[in-house]
Amino acid sequence: MGNKLKADSITTFLGTETTIEGVIEFKGTIRLDGRVKGKIRSECGTVIIGEKAVIDADIDVDVAIIMGQVNGVIDAKDRIELYPPGSVVGDIQAPLISIDAGVKFNGNCAMKARPKANTGKIPILEPVEMKDSKIKNFPKNL
Numbered sequence: 001m002g003n004k005l006k007a008d009s010i011t012t013f014l015g016t017e018t019t020i021e022g023v024i025e026f027k028g029t030i031r032l033d034g035r036v037k038g039k040i041r042s043e044c045g046t047v048i049i050g051e052k053a054v055i056d057a058d059i060d061v062d063v064a065i066i067m068g069q070v071n072g073v074i075d076a077k078d079r080i081e082l083y084p085p086g087s088v089v090g091d092i093q094a095p096l097i098s099i100d101a102g103v104k105f106n107g108n109c110a111m112k113a114r115p116k117a118n119t120g121k122i123p124i125l126e127p128v129e130m131k132d133s134k135i136k137n138f139p140k141n142l
Contacts, residue, residue: 016052024057033068044077051085064094066103077113 011028014020018034026042033050038057040047046063049055053068064080069087074080076094084102093110 010048016050049086058090 009029010031012026012030014030014032014034014036016033018032019036020034021037023039023041024030024036026045026047029046029048030040030042031048031050032040032053032055034052035054036057039060040055040057041060042062044062046065047059047061048065049068049070051067055068055070056072057070058072059070059074059076061076062078064074064076065083066074066081066086066088067083068085070090071088072090074088074090074092074094076092078094079096079098080092080094082088082097082099082103082105084100087104089106091108091110092105093112095111095113097109097111099105
């Protein structure tokens with residue numbers, strides 16, 4: 001009970017006086033209020049871009065919550081939320097996208113899930129030709 005964090009609690013915070021150039025990889029939830037240039041990615045994390053943040057990076061996360069300025073591609077497995085005074089210049093993709101009034105967005109928007117990787121557990125089957133089917137009017141070339 002003592003050290004357990006809530007799923008929505010911020011695990012990492014980078015303040016307004018912070019400047020980072022490179023790749024940020026994280027777990028949990030990170031809030032960025034400074035400047036970042038490079039890439040931001042997480043397998044199952046949430047990134048919160050604060051109102052004063054300036055991000056020149058591609059973002060690849062589970063959830064992206066944007067209130068600041070982002071120049072780059074945002075790809076989220078779960079959802080993207082854009083709030084004013086946020087500004088995004090770049091393409092965004094997620095199964096669920098929310099853009100509030102007052103947000104500046106210039107790019108392409110795709111609401112689709114990322115394709116799941118084939119883990120080898122479920123085989124991909126080749127089409128089977130049906131011969132001598134006893135069902136009438138059943139297509140034989142399926």
